[in-house]
Amino acid sequence: MADIASRPQFTGSRVTRLEDARLVSGQGRYLDDVEFPGMLEVAFVRSNRPAAKILKIDVEAARKLPGVKAVWTHEDCPLGIKNAGFDCTQWVLAKDEVRYVGEPVVAIAAESRYVAEDAADLVQIQYEALPPVLDVRTALKESTRQVHEGKSNVFFHRERKTDGFDEAFAAAEHRLSETFIFHRQTGAAMENRAFAAVTDPFTGRLTCYCGHQSPHELRSELCEMLDLPENMVRVVVPEVGGAFGIKASMYPEYLVVAWMALKLRRPVKWISDRQESFLADVHARDGVHDVEVAFNSDGTIVALKDHMMADGGAYTAVPFCGAIGETVTAASVLTGPYKIPHQATVIDCTYSNKTPLGAYRGVWGPIASFIQEGVVDRVARYLKMDPAEVRRVNMLSDEDFPYRNPSKMVYDKGSYLQSMEDALRLIGYEDFRKRQAELRKQGRYIGIGISVFVEPTASASSEAGSVGYEACTVRVEPNGTVTAALGLGPTGQGHETTMAQLIADQLGVDVTDVVVLHGDTDSAPFGGGTGGSRSGTIGGGAAITAGREMRQKLIKLAAHALEASEEDIELCDGKAYVTGVPAKSMTIRELAQLAYTNVKGLPPGMQPGLEVVARYLPPFRVSFSNGTHIAAVEVHTDTGKIDVIDYAVVNDCGNLINPTIVEGQIHGGVAQGIGEAFLEELRYDRDGQLVTTSMQDYLLPASVEVPRMKIEHIQTPSAAEGGFKGMGEGSLIAAPAALIGAVSDALEPFGVMVNAMPVTPAQVLAWVDQAETSA
Amino acid sequence: METTKAREVVQITLQVNGEAHTVEVEPRMLLADVIRHKLGLTGTHVGCEQGVCGACTVLVDGEPQRSCLMFAVQAQGHDITTIEGVTPESGLSPLQAAFQKHHGLQCGFCTPAMILTSEALLRKHPNPDEAQVREALSGNLCRCTGYQFIVDSVLDAAAQASKKEGQ
Ligand code: FES
Ligand code: FES
Numbered sequence: 001m002a003d004i005a006s007r008p009q010f011t012g013s014r015v016t017r018l019e020d021a022r023l024v025s026g027q028g029r030y031l032d033d034v035e036f037p038g039m040l041e042v043a044f045v046r047s048n049r050p051a052a053k054i055l056k057i058d059v060e061a062a063r064k065l066p067g068v069k070a071v072w073t074h075e076d077c078p079l080g081i082k083n084a085g086f087d088c089t090q091w092v093l094a095k096d097e098v099r100y101v102g103e104p105v106v107a108i109a110a111e112s113r114y115v116a117e118d119a120a121d122l123v124q125i126q127y128e129a130l131p132p133v134l135d136v137r138t139a140l141k142e143s144t145r146q147v148h149e150g151k152s153n154v155f156f157h158r159e160r161k162t163d164g165f166d167e168a169f170a171a172a173e174h175r176l177s178e179t180f181i182f183h184r185q186t187g188a189a190m191e192n193r194a195f196a197a198v199t200d201p202f203t204g205r206l207t208c209y210c211g212h213q214s215p216h217e218l219r220s221e222l223c224e225m226l227d228l229p230e231n232m233v234r235v236v237v238p239e240v241g242g243a244f245g246i247k248a249s250m251y252p253e254y255l256v257v258a259w260m261a262l263k264l265r266r267p268v269k270w271i272s273d274r275q276e277s278f279l280a281d282v283h284a285r286d287g288v289h290d291v292e293v294a295f296n297s298d299g300t301i302v303a304l305k306d307h308m309m310a311d312g313g314a315y316t317a318v319p320f321c322g323a324i325g326e327t328v329t330a331a332s333v334l335t336g337p338y339k340i341p342h343q344a345t346v347i348d349c350t351y352s353n354k355t356p357l358g359a360y361r362g363v364w365g366p367i368a369s370f371i372q373e374g375v376v377d378r379v380a381r382y383l384k385m386d387p388a389e390v391r392r393v394n395m396l397s398d399e400d401f402p403y404r405n406p407s408k409m410v411y412d413k414g415s416y417l418q419s420m421e422d423a424l425r426l427i428g429y430e431d432f433r434k435r436q437a438e439l440r441k442q443g444r445y446i447g448i449g450i451s452v453f454v455e456p457t458a459s460a461s462s463e464a465g466s467v468g469y470e471a472c473t474v475r476v477e478p479n480g481t482v483t484a485a486l487g488l489g490p491t492g493q494g495h496e497t498t499m500a501q502l503i504a505d506q507l508g509v510d511v512t513d514v515v516v517l518h519g520d521t522d523s524a525p526f527g528g529g530t531g532g533s534r535s536g537t538i539g540g541g542a543a544i545t546a547g548r549e550m551r552q553k554l555i556k557l558a559a560h561a562l563e564a565s566e567e568d569i570e571l572c573d574g575k576a577y578v579t580g581v582p583a584k585s586m587t588i589r590e591l592a593q594l595a596y597t598n599v600k601g602l603p604p605g606m607q608p609g610l611e612v613v614a615r616y617l618p619p620f621r622v623s624f625s626n627g628t629h630i631a632a633v634e635v636h637t638d639t640g641k642i643d644v645i646d647y648a649v650v651n652d653c654g655n656l657i658n659p660t661i662v663e664g665q666i667h668g669g670v671a672q673g674i675g676e677a678f679l680e681e682l683r684y685d686r687d688g689q690l691v692t693t694s695m696q697d698y699l700l701p702a703s704v705e706v707p708r709m710k711i712e713h714i715q716t717p718s719a720a721e722g723g724f725k726g727m728g729e730g731s732l733i734a735a736p737a738a739l740i741g742a743v744s745d746a747l748e749p750f751g752v753m754v755n756a757m758p759v760t761p762a763q764v765l766a767w768v769d770q771a772e773t774s775a
Numbered sequence: 776m777e778t779t780k781a782r783e784v785v786q787i788t789l790q791v792n793g794e795a796h797t798v799e800v801e802p803r804m805l806l807a808d809v810i811r812h813k814l815g816l817t818g819t820h821v822g823c824e825q826g827v828c829g830a831c832t833v834l835v836d837g838e839p840q841r842s843c844l845m846f847a848v849q850a851q852g853h854d855i856t857t858i859e860g861v862t863p864e865s866g867l868s869p870l871q872a873a874f875q876k877h878h879g880l881q882c883g884f885c886t887p888a889m890i891l892t893s894e895a896l897l898r899k900h901p902n903p904d905e906a907q908v909r910e911a912l913s914g915n916l917c918r919c920t921g922y923q924f925i926v927d928s929v930l931d932a933a934a935q936a937s938k939k940e941g942q
Contacts, residue, residue: 016875023883024871024890026818026858033817066782114801190822190830190884190918241820241884242918274823492882492919660878667921668881695827695916703912703922708905 010501010511011722014660017497018512028239031194034209036267039196040069042257043116044270045106045123046279047098050134050353050688051147052127054096054105061122062108067115070264071123072107072256079225079255083316085324086155088148090315090356092252098127099147099314100355101690102279107256109268132353132688136288136311139350147314147351155316156324156349160331162406168342169303172294176378180289180371181756184682185675187284187360188700189491191241192277195254196269197261205232208258211240213248213489214529217319217467219521221250226258237519243491244672245359246281248531250318253280278693282358283682284322285757286311287367293375294342299385299393303342304335304375310349313356322357323349329456330364332407336372337416337452337626338394343406353688359531361669365455365733366676370757373451373737377744378753387450387745388424392417395452411454414626415714419650420452423628426648426710432632440749445637446645447748449741451629453734457653457726458537458718459622467528469617470535472542474503474550476610478596480574480589482509484546485517487527488539493665493728495535498657499543502722506547507554508571509588525613533726536657537623541616541721549612557591560603616721623718625725627651629670629734633742637750637768640761642678642743644707649734652714653727663711666731671706673735675699677743678758787851791816792860800847807831807842810857818858818887822916829915832888833857839892839914858887861894870894870932879928881919889915893929901940902933 022028059071070076073093080089094105106123110116133139139153147153169175196209206228212218212235219235222228240247253270260268272280290307308331312323331345376394380387396403401413427448436446459468473485484503488495500514507514517523527542528534551571558576559566568579576591578584586594594601595610602608632646649666656662679699683692692698717723736757744754747764750771756763788797791814798813810819810833822830824843831843834856861868867875870890880886889912896903896911903911908929909922917925 017878019883020875020880021867023880023886024867024874025862026816026887028883029817030820030884032811032821035812114803188918190828190882190916191820192822240882241822242882244918274825274828492880494881664878664881664920664924667923668919669921671921672918694825695823696825700916700918702914702916703909703926706922708923708926709921 008505011505012656013658015497015501015511015658017494018500019494019496030191030239030241031196031209031211032271034196034238034269036198039267039269040109040111040264041113041116042260042268042270043108043113043120044104044253045120045125046276047094047101047103047105049098049127049129050101050132051130052098053130054094054098055126055128057106058124059106062119065115065119065122067111068108068119069111070109070260071119073105077107077256077259079259081225081250081252081255081318083318083321086316086321087151088155088316090252092255100353101688102276102355103314104252104256109260109264134352134354134684134688136309136350136352139311139352140309140348147353153350154348155312155351156347158347161344162342165303165342165344169294169305172302173296174382175292175294176382177292178374178378178755180291180374182285182287182367183757184283184286185360185680186278186281186682187244187246188698189242189244189246192272192274193247193251193281194269194271195257196267197258198267199261199265205234206258206262207234207236209236209238210254211243211247211491212237213243213491213531215489215519215521215524216487216526217529218250221318222258225255235521237489240491244361245363245531247491248320249282249358274695275693278682278698279355279690282317282322283313283355284357284360285326285367286357287326289371291371291375293379295379297383299379299383299390301338301340301375301379301394304340305344306334306371307346310357311352311354312349313352313354315356317356317358320359322359322363325359325363326367330368332409333405333454333456334368334372334407335405336368336454337396338372338376339396339400340394341406354684361672362729362732365729366736369451369453369733369737370740373741374755377741381753388429391420391450391452395420409456411624412620412718413716414624415652415716416452416626419626419628419652419714420450422650422712423630423648426650426712427630427632427646444634445746445749446632446634447742447744447746449631449738449745451734451738451741453627453629453730455533455625455726455730455733456622457533457625458618458720459532469615470527470538470542471525471613471615472546473525473611473613474546476550476588476592478592480587480592482507482514483517484514484543485524486539486542487524487529488518488535489530490518490535491530493530493535494661495539498536498661499539501657502540502543503547506544506551507588509574533728537718537720537724537726538616538618540657540724541618542614544721545616546612546614549614550610553610553612554588554591556603556606557595558586561586561591561594561601618720620719623720623725625653625727625730627730627734629738631738631742633739633746635743635746635764637764640764642759642764644674644739647707647709649709649711649731650714651711651727651730652716653730654718654725655715655723656713657724659713662727665728666711667709669729669731670709670735671701672732673739674701674706676732676757677736677739681758785848787848789847789850789855790853791855792857802846802848804847805843806845806847806850809847810842816857816859820884820887822884829892830885830888832891832915834891834895837895837898839895856891858891861891869935873928873932873935877924877928877931879920879925885915885917889917889925897933897936902937905930
């Protein structure tokens with residue numbers, strides 16, 4: 001019996017998606033499409049102060065408004081969210097004090113959202129202002145007010161240094177320092193967050209609907225915080241309109257809505273509007289990094305030092321505190337693909353009076369990449385070397401794997417140098433340099449930025465929780481069609497297709513005969529969900545493992561029924577054949593009927609029915625995808641506008657399940673990278689008000705701002721089942737550094753080296769002005 | 776519910792996807808909300824209610840319009856088309872099929888509006904070039920796809936249509 005499917009037909013090919021037909025015709029059911037008779041809708045009154053004591057809440061007028069069913073404050077819903085790792089609770093409705101603009105204070109349930117919002121306007125809250133803490137450097141000072149009285153503003157501190165760091169740092173021929181700044185951003189999925197809850201009148205079970213990345217993780221958290229047994233709660237994730245990490249968190253609104261459904265005995269729904277989404281979805285990327293690098297005249301970098309500071313916001317988000325992810329994980333791969341032997345990091349994560357920091361695609365990645373590539377570019381400029389050459393000098397090469405970096409992370413085999421050389425060819429590097437020199441003479445500034453990334457994927461813990469494995473049920477139904485179920489939480493990645501491809505190849509059936517269920521804790525076996533680029537590798541591994549077990553069952557059954565030996569049975573085209581005797585065959589349908597209905601016809605010891613559950617734990621802690629992004633930009637020094645004029649990607653995520661889907665992920669991540677590098681910024685004013693609460697102020701990249709990209713694949717398999725590596729985040733990890741690097745390169749004649757993201761036209765004009773005045 | 780009766784309600788007739796619908800609405804109700812929650816046509820999505828994302832786009836007399844920027848009462852007397860109205864009884868429209876073929880969607884939330892906006896474009900300009908497609912779609916945000924495969928979908932739908940035309 002062959003260990004893998006004899007003729008993989010679907011794995012690796014460009015199968016069109018099985019989920020698309022319903023989505024293109026407007027038949028997808030997203031959260032706001034979930035409706036039940038008698039459903040109440042919720043609106044929240046949120047703090048409009050960054051830091052204040054609550055003196056009085058007057059809800060009388062709101063209560064009296066016709067159509068209002070309940071107006072709740074902390075006393076009505078005294079539930080809290082607490083990250084087990086930290087000494088800090090966020091009450092789902094603020095108690096005594098508010099700590100960020102947008103923090104929920106009062107919840108109103110009414111017969112419609114219109115009425116609930118009317119009532120919200122009638123609530124009066126009296127506050128006594130406290131001085132807000134608004135940035136990490138201030139938070140670090142002893143004299144600053146404590147965001148949580150009696151607790152240090154520094155909720156996490158760690159120092160690490162390789163042996164011999166100080167000597168190596170001092171012995172190097174050159175040293176440079178730079179501060180890298182990352183402004184606040186957020187995932188901004190097109191579908192806002194939402195939650196609905198309804199109790200089942202027959203069983204009393206609570207069903208919660210939520211666009212969430214980890215159905216089981218959400219169920220565990222709900223059960224813990226609502227004190228309910230897990231068999232009494234069902235989580236259903238409907239169609240999700242994008243997530244990008246923000247939908248991996250537990251939020252106060254979810255607990256309030258679930259509690260309302262239980263207490264008011266009515267179906268209850270809350271849907272965020274866009275303004276609330278900017279205020280209350282987890283934020284990301286609020287960090288300052290004081291970096292020093294030591295290097296030699298030949299370009300070799302010997303030591304890297306970073307004081308990593310992250311503003312975690314008012315509370316440590318559950319289950320994933322973004323400030324930790326953006327520093328601790330960044331520290332673990334800070335040297336990226338470069339063989340820098342020494343590293344020293346000091347990490348400080350602090351509280352502030354801003355929205356809590358959680359996950360946004362790439363998390364630590366765009367930060368570490370910008371620092372690592374920014375350092376290489378600075379070394380190159382200082383030594384007057386070609387930036388590609390400095391990369392070659394420091395890059396990991398084939399003989400280095402498995403490579404243990406200075407943070408003791410072990411990289412499995414990748415194609416680092418090759419990916420860069422291929423990307424340089426794809427973009428036409430040499431020609432570009434010539435064109436750049438020509439155009440500079442005409443007063444036009446184009447530049448190129450190189451970003452060689454590492455992407456730790458499929459690791460045991462991520463924003464999707466800390467379940468290191470994934471599980472899959474495969475059932476061949478009595479009529480021979482296949483139903484599979486996984487605990488993943490896809491939000492556009494196409495798992496219904498990719499998982500079906502893997503299972504179909506194991507069973508020798510058509511991909512369209514496999515239906516993949518997900519996002520329902522009643523149908524799916526317990527699993528970790530989607531996040532940290534784990535679904536393809538770990539979920540895929542589970543799908544293959546379960547598929548293979550089912551395959552073995554079918555082969556055993558067929559061998560018995562066809563009176564052949566198991567070694568001679570082949571599964572293909574929906575049939576089981578005896579090798580070399582094509583006439584001797586049975587369809588999967590016939591086998592299924594046998595398995596379910598003809599108990600006497602089964603091989604001895606075989607149970608009736610065709611259903612397996614398998615779990616898959618990869619043979620590593622983490623697998624590294626890699627690749628190179630190269631961006632070419634033109635910077636208009638008269639307007640400050642930056643155009644991306646060319647873009648090349650060489651990506652290596654091991655074996656590909658579906659190249660088209662992989663490319664779609666890359667395109668989307670690069671677009672988000674353009675947002676991150678040039679457009680997106682959550683801006684707080686000096687008083688602590690978030691001033692970017694509409695899409696007119698928080699700019700997302702549009703079709704005219706994202707270029708056509710050239711993509712090539714390299715496939716260096718991982719040790720996982722199927723040889724897959726994760727790839728959901730690499731493009732957003734790599735893109736901002738490439739884009740920013742290109743701006744620095746374009747503006748070299750002005751002496752510019754960009755150190756903060758995003759770069760805006762105003763910033764470009766200021767640099768040009770400055771250069772012209774000092775010239 | 777007796778409580779709602781106290782509010783001002785008006786009766787309006789909307790022409791949606793070729794059918795007349797008479798509904799009672801408050802004058803402040805957005806067209807998007809009425810389409811979704813009164814007519815049950817949930818293929819129209821709401822992403823911002825700020826007039827920016829374009830997810831709520833419907834065709835009003837053939838022109839793409841944001842249904843979150845319009846009160847339902849203002850839509851009387853106009854011909855409204857939603858995604859449900861361009862979906863054939865069986866199978867997919869050429870544009871819908873092209874989106875599937877070229878992976879022009881991921882989460883699908885922006886997709887109905889992308890398809891309607893593209894419908895309107897192709898009716899006016901059956902053979903657009905890439906820049907025209909990007910320009911036409913520039914008011915429709917997509918957070919997932921990076922647009923390239925959306926643009927490919929629209930260009931291919933146009934090419935297929937003109938091939939058919941030529942036969
Ligand atoms: S919902 Fe209408 S433009 Fe965004
Ligand atoms: S496909 Fe998700 S927003 Fe466009």
